[in-house]
Amino acid sequence: MSMRRESVIETPMPPLDVARVRADFPALHQEVHGRPLAYLDNAATTQKPFTVIDAVERYYRRDNANVHRGVHTLSQRATADYEGAREKARVFLNAHSSREIVFVRGATEAINLVAQSFGRANIGRGDEILITEMEHHSNIVPWQLLSGQLGATLRVAPINDAGEVVLEDYEKLLSPRTRLVGIAHCSNALGSINPVKRMTRLAHDAGAVVLVDGAQAAPHFAVDVQALDCDFYVLSGHKMYGPTGIGVLYGKEALLEAMPPYQGGGEMIKYVSFDKTVYNDLPYKFEAGTPHIAGVIGLGAAIDYLTGLGLDAIADYERELLHYATVMLSGIPGLRLIGCARDKASILSFTLAGVHPHDIGTIFDHQGVAIRTGHHCAMPVMQRYGVPATARASLAFYNTSEEVDALAAAIHEAKEVFG
Amino acid sequence: MSDLRQLYEEVILDHNRNPRNFHKKPGGTNRHAHGFNPLCGDEFTINLEVEDGVIKDAGFEGAGCAISTASASLMTEALIGKTEAQARALFEDMHALLTTNVDASEVGKLRVLAGVREYPARVKCATLAWHTMQAALRNEDKTVSTE
Numbered sequence: 001m002s003m004r005r006e007s008v009i010e011t012p013m014p015p016l017d018v019a020r021v022r023a024d025f026p027a028l029h030q031e032v033h034g035r036p037l038a039y040l041d042n043a044a045t046t047q048k049p050f051t052v053i054d055a056v057e058r059y060y061r062r063d064n065a066n067v068h069r070g071v072h073t074l075s076q077r078a079t080a081d082y083e084g085a086r087e088k089a090r091v092f093l094n095a096h097s098s099r100e101i102v103f104v105r106g107a108t109e110a111i112n113l114v115a116q117s118f119g120r121a122n123i124g125r126g127d128e129i130l131i132t133e134m135e136h137h138s139n140i141v142p143w144q145l146l147s148g149q150l151g152a153t154l155r156v157a158p159i160n161d162a163g164e165v166v167l168e169d170y171e172k173l174l175s176p177r178t179r180l181v182g183i184a185h186c187s188n189a190l191g192s193i194n195p196v197k198r199m200t201r202l203a204h205d206a207g208a209v210v211l212v213d214g215a216q217a218a219p220h221f222a223v224d225v226q227a228l229d230c231d232f233y234v235l236s237g238h239k240m241y242g243p244t245g246i247g248v249l250y251g252k253e254a255l256l257e258a259m260p261p262y263q264g265g266g267e268m269i270k271y272v273s274f275d276k277t278v279y280n281d282l283p284y285k286f287e288a289g290t291p292h293i294a295g296v297i298g299l300g301a302a303i304d305y306l307t308g309l310g311l312d313a314i315a316d317y318e319r320e321l322l323h324y325a326t327v328m329l330s331g332i333p334g335l336r337l338i339g340c341a342r343d344k345a346s347i348l349s350f351t352l353a354g355v356h357p358h359d360i361g362t363i364f365d366h367q368g369v370a371i372r373t374g375h376h377c378a379m380p381v382m383q384r385y386g387v388p389a390t391a392r393a394s395l396a397f398y399n400t401s402e403e404v405d406a407l408a409a410a411i412h413e414a415k416e417v418f419g
Numbered sequence: 420m421s422d423l424r425q426l427y428e429e430v431i432l433d434h435n436r437n438p439r440n441f442h443k444k445p446g447g448t449n450r451h452a453h454g455f456n457p458l459c460g461d462e463f464t465i466n467l468e469v470e471d472g473v474i475k476d477a478g479f480e481g482a483g484c485a486i487s488t489a490s491a492s493l494m495t496e497a498l499i500g501k502t503e504a505q506a507r508a509l510f511e512d513m514h515a516l517l518t519t520n521v522d523a524s525e526v527g528k529l530r531v532l533a534g535v536r537e538y539p540a541r542v543k544c545a546t547l548a549w550h551t552m553q554a555a556l557r558n559e560d561k562t563v564s565t566e
Contacts, residue, residue, distance in 0.1 A: 354436075355485075356483065356484035356485055356488075357484070358459055358461075358484035358486075358541070358544065359427075359484050359485045359486070362423075362426065362538060362540070362541060363423060363427075366422075366423050374458060374459060374460065375458075375460055382460075388460035388462075388482055389459070389460045417423060417424075417427050417432075418427075418432060418435075418485070419432065
């Protein structure tokens with residue numbers, strides 16, 4: 001048998017063919033209020049390609065069985081697909097080992113897991129947890145809960161008017177008391193991409209462990225956890241074209257190994273008696289109960305899809321689309337873009353003078369333009385900019401410049417209605 | 420466009436631009452309540468001056484979308500001079516107007532808000548001030564929400 005060798009020269013990824021890509025997403029092809037749908041709410045959740053829908057369906061139609069249990073064929077198929085998805089997630093994040101990939105319900109559960117398992121074991125009274133002002137509620141509240149339980153203090157690194165973390169302040173807030181730092185890789189409300197590699201190094205220098213919330217990053221650009229050197233990285237499947245209810249916690253093996261279980265139950269044990277229980281190995285120690293098998297398999301298909309397009313091709317296309325949208329929106333009188341970081345993903349938060357975001361949302365819906373309005377689960381960001389809410393268009397690689405034109409037209413419509 | 424105009428009637432746009440009894444807390448305010456829809460961010464305090472069972476004056480403070488602001492503005496106008504019983508009856512009529520197809524004749528000018536029922540996601544905006552008013556009449560401390 002001959003060893004298949006990986007090609008040394010990488011074939012450059014072709015640029016993204018948006019018409020072909022759109023054909024992969026059934027939900028994009030519909031009318032809303034008699035207009036073609038322009039789905040610009042991708043930071044809330046992304047649409048799913050056929051391959052993901054088919055993978056979930058195939059599992060339920062053909063392979064449905066519990067994993068890691070039976071010796072029968074269906075269970076073996078399900079287990080192979082489930083563990084195959086773990087390997088896909090490992091490669092996707094460039095983790096060192098698949099033992100470092102834990103399947104959870106989503107980024108929120110991943111953060112809560114780290115807070116309650118790592119946090120309770122390693123953080124104490126008087127210790128500090130440092131986050132940034134742009135965090136999603138999911139990277140604020142678990143740390144508030146933990147701080148309250150342990151008598152620790154939550155500190156917040158401020159952001160500037162552009163929506164970038166003020167690194168000098170961040171550095172000053174790091175101290176020997178800082179036990180853990182929680183940073184969004186990409187802000188869901190502002191689009192800002194944080195320099196997490198540098199922030200991680202600074203945190204490590206201070207002796208702190210770093211959790212990166214990658215829910216909004218993974219759908220937009222390639223992530224390499226070894227290059228970032230972060231200790232934990234969390235993902236949500238549904239924000240990266242996979243199913244809801246499934247996510248990934250990456251953790252460095254040595255840290256996960258030392259952490260106590262988060263939940264008890266089946267699957268996470270090796271041996272149980274009433275006197276003593278021996279916990280299972282990684283990553284199963286953190287996967288109590290029957291997992292969301294269909295979700296994991298669907299997530300694996302989503303990763304295949306993203307990898308097939310190429311994360312760099314996705315990032316290139318979205319960068320151009322963001323540029324186009326920024327130019328289009330900047331020229332509209334009365335429109336205020338909130339979040340103008342130099343390094344930014346394709347998210348545009350804005351307010352329109354004299355029109356409340358919820359009225360914008362309703363008027364846009366009439367034009368077939370789906371956006372999110374509200375506080376985007378980042379109330380402190382809204383407070384920072386002195387607005388109760390914003391309208392947010394978040395673009396994906398399947399969006400087109402025509403859809404951005406529809407967005408601009410809808411803004412003009414809103415202005416006209418409100419005179 | 421035409422059906423959007425049924426929601427954003429000229430009267431609603433006018434009451435949004437120039438809300439009546441806004442930033443107003445009557446000197447004799449003896450009933451008030453706080454309404455807040457956390458998902459939306461719409462937030463109002465309704466202030467009422469009630470004497471001998473009659474609403475002598477009404478005002479509101481806070482911020483919200485055009486629908487919730489206009490609804491609160493129109494409501495305060497309608498309330499002044501009404502008895503508590505009439506105010507409660509008006510609440511019922513408005514509730515029916517906004518959530519069902521029952522068109523109570525008593526609502527008068529408030530009928531401009533009827534377009535909201537075609538927009539289920541926005542009904543909570545239109546009803547916030549009304550539920551808050553009802554809580555004010557009962558002098559309830561708890562924040563009201565219609566989400």
